[in-house]
Amino acid sequence: MSRGVEGVLRFLESYSWPHSPGAVEEIEVEGKKLPRFVGEFWTAKQRQAHSIHEISYRACFKPQLPRFFIELLTEPGDTVYDPFCGRGTTAVEAALLGRRVIANDANPLSRVFLTPRLAVPEISEVERRLKGLPVDYGARAELDLSMFYHPRTEAEIVSLRSYLRDRSRQGLEDHVDSWIRMVATNRLTGHSRGFFSVYTLPPNQAVSPSKQREINEKLGQVPEYRDTKALIMRKSRQLLRDLRPEEAEALRKAAKEAIIISKDARETSEIPSDSVHLTVTSPPFLDVVQYHEDNWLRCWFNDIEKELVASAITLTGSLLEWRRFMEEVFGELYRVTRPGGWVAFEVGEVRGGKVFLEDTVLPIGIRSGFRAVAVLINRQRFTKTSRIWGVENQLKGTNTNRIVLLRKEG
Numbered sequence: 440m441s442r443g444v445e446g447v448l449r450f451l452e453s454y455s456w457p458h459s460p461g462a463v464e465e466i467e468v469e470g471k472k473l474p475r476f477v478g479e480f481w482t483a484k485q486r487q488a489h490s491i492h493e494i495s496y497r498a499c500f501k502p503q504l505p506r507f508f509i510e511l512l513t514e515p516g517d518t519v520y521d522p523f524c525g526r527g528t529t530a531v532e533a534a535l536l537g538r539r540v541i542a543n544d545a546n547p548l549s550r551v552f553l554t555p556r557l558a559v560p561e562i563s564e565v566e567r568r569l570k571g572l573p574v575d576y577g578a579r580a581e582l583d584l585s586m587f588y589h590p591r592t593e594a595e596i597v598s599l600r601s602y603l604r605d606r607s608r609q610g611l612e613d614h615v616d617s618w619i620r621m622v623a624t625n626r627l628t629g630h631s632r633g634f635f636s637v638y639t640l641p642p643n644q645a646v647s648p649s650k651q652r653e654i655n656e657k658l659g660q661v662p663e664y665r666d667t668k669a670l671i672m673r674k675s676r677q678l679l680r681d682l683r684p685e686e687a688e689a690l691r692k693a694a695k696e697a698i699i700i701s702k703d704a705r706e707t708s709e710i711p712s713d714s715v716h717l718t719v720t721s722p723p724f725l726d727v728v729q730y731h732e733d734n735w736l737r738c739w740f741n742d743i744e745k746e747l748v749a750s751a752i753t754l755t756g757s758l759l760e761w762r763r764f765m766e767e768v769f770g771e772l773y774r775v776t777r778p779g780g781w782v783a784f785e786v787g788e789v790r791g792g793k794v795f796l797e798d799t800v801l802p803i804g805i806r807s808g809f810r811a812v813a814v815l816i817n818r819q820r821f822t823k824t825s826r827i828w829g830v831e832n833q834l835k836g837t838n839t840n841r842i843v844l845l846r847k848e849g
Contacts, residue, residue: 444812444846447511451476451813468801468811475814481507489535490681491559491690494552494625495643496526497733500785504817504840505529505719508783509536517716520775522704522768527553529719534693535686541715543700543707547743548624548734550701555621556678557694558614559687565675568615569668574598582739586651587628587636588662595667596635599623600740622671622678624737633670637662645736705767713777721785722765762799769807778849782809785842800843809845816841 442450452463454476462477481503488502505528509519519533524542530553533540542553578597579590588596603620606612612620628636628645637660640646646654655661682690700709704722738745772782782804786796797814805811817840 442511444810447844448474448813450511451480451815454478454480466814469805471805471811473811473813475816477816477818480815480817489532489686491531491535491556491678492526492528493678494526494556494621495629495641496552497643499525499528500721500840502528502532504785504842505532505783506536508717508719508781509533509538512781512783513538513717518714520710520715520718521720522707522718522772523720523722524549524553525721527556530693530697530699531556531690534690534697537689538693538716540693540697541700541710542697543702543704545701545703546734547701548737548741550699551617551621551624551737551741554694554699555614555618557690557697558617559679559682559690560615560618562672562675562679564615565618566672568619569671572599572602572668580739583648585662586648586655587639587736589664592635592662592665592667596623596627596740599667600742604742618675619671620741622674623667624740626667626670626674627736627740632665633673635665635667635670644733647735705764705771707771707775710775712774715775716777716780718772718776718780718782718784720783722768758799762803765800765803766807769803769809773807773809773847776809776847778847780847781812782845782847783842784845785840795841797841797843804843804845808847810848812844812846814841814843 452474464475464477465472466475467473481501492502505519505521509529509532513519515537516539518539518541519529520541520543521527521529522543524530524544525546527542527549530540530542534557540557542549544550574595575598576591576594578594578601580593580597584593584596587593599619603612603616606616623635625642626634627642628634628639629642630638630640634642637651637655638658639651639654698709700707702709732745735745737743776782784800784804786800801811801814
């Protein structure tokens with residue numbers, strides 16, 4: 440349920456680690472003092488989240504994060520926004536909880552991952568559509584993909600790509616086609632037999648062809664045939680396994696009313712002023728993630744120019760440039776937020792734990808007109824994934840969720 444500022448602060452204090460030194464401390468920003476809370480506000484266990492979220496995307500946060508703020512700061516029917524929505528975690532979680540949805544991301548792949556999980560099909564619809572899809576087993580991609588796929592698998596992928604391209608160009612792509620597109624995009628490459636490709640890096644990072652050849656040689660592997668239709672069905676069942684009828688209805692209702700944009704977060708004229716009750720988001724952390732390089736194969740499958748992704752997403756190693764960009768983002772956030780509305784802005788520590796981005800975001804939010812309410816630091820135990828990326832302690836990478844909580848007075 441939604442609360443006023445004092446109620447929110449009391450709630451956060453009760454959630455902070457009661458026996459941890461510095462679990463609640465006072466910091467000063469722009470001459471004003473505000474609390475910083477440290478605790479485990481939501482679980483780190485991904486599998487405790489809803490199965491509909493199990494779509495891989497680099498640098499996405501866990502669904503428990505937006506759920507925490509949506510339940511704390513909004514009521515059913517309120518509008519929840521994410522200006523850097525990525526795979527759509529905030530939007531999907533908001534829809535499951537009966538909130539209205541606004542989502543934006545400059546990366547056009549974001550729409551591929553989000554829209555189908557709002558307008559969810561029945562599993563029987565997916566099965567029927569897949570059975571009717573033609574496959575030309577002589578088809579080949581216009582680029583060499585032999586290091587990733589068996590020839591028959593490649594033919595199935597190219598045939599599906601051609602089908603989806605034709606449906607889209609003719610204006611015939613429906614919610615079932617969009618679902619198949621999303622699942623196939625997610626299954627293109629990965630590190631298990633559940634993916635179309637030979638063994639490679641996890642699905643949120645497609646390596647280059649030359650790198651994949653090195654992997655193949657090192658492991659002594661040759662791409663085996665993978666039945667793409669069977670794998671799409673398998674993943675579809677996994678995504679829908681937790682979905683209760685009332686949740687499916689909530690998602691479809693949200694889909695009918697949703698505003699989904701693929702634009703610069705500084706210029707979102709489609710969103711009415713004073714309309715958003717809560718923004719929950721996480722922007723690009725400087726140049727930590729190279730989205731266009733990681734997604735080159737996904738871009739190919741969906742006929743998206745990789746260079747378009749590179750130019751659309753703000754990636755800079757300069758903190759000054761990042762700050763200037765965020766100043767404009769917050770100006771737009773202030774416009775769309777209703778009086779009494781909230782912003783939960785998740786940032787991280789970068790540069791080996793030496794740069795804490797909340798120190799940059801807080802003054803920007805205040806100067807934009809928001810009231811700074813608190814900083815939350817959600818600490819969690821390390822996962823296998825974090826160790827893969829060389830993260831072994833709380834001092835490196837983005838090992839803590841660091842959230843700046845702001846409110847528009849009025």
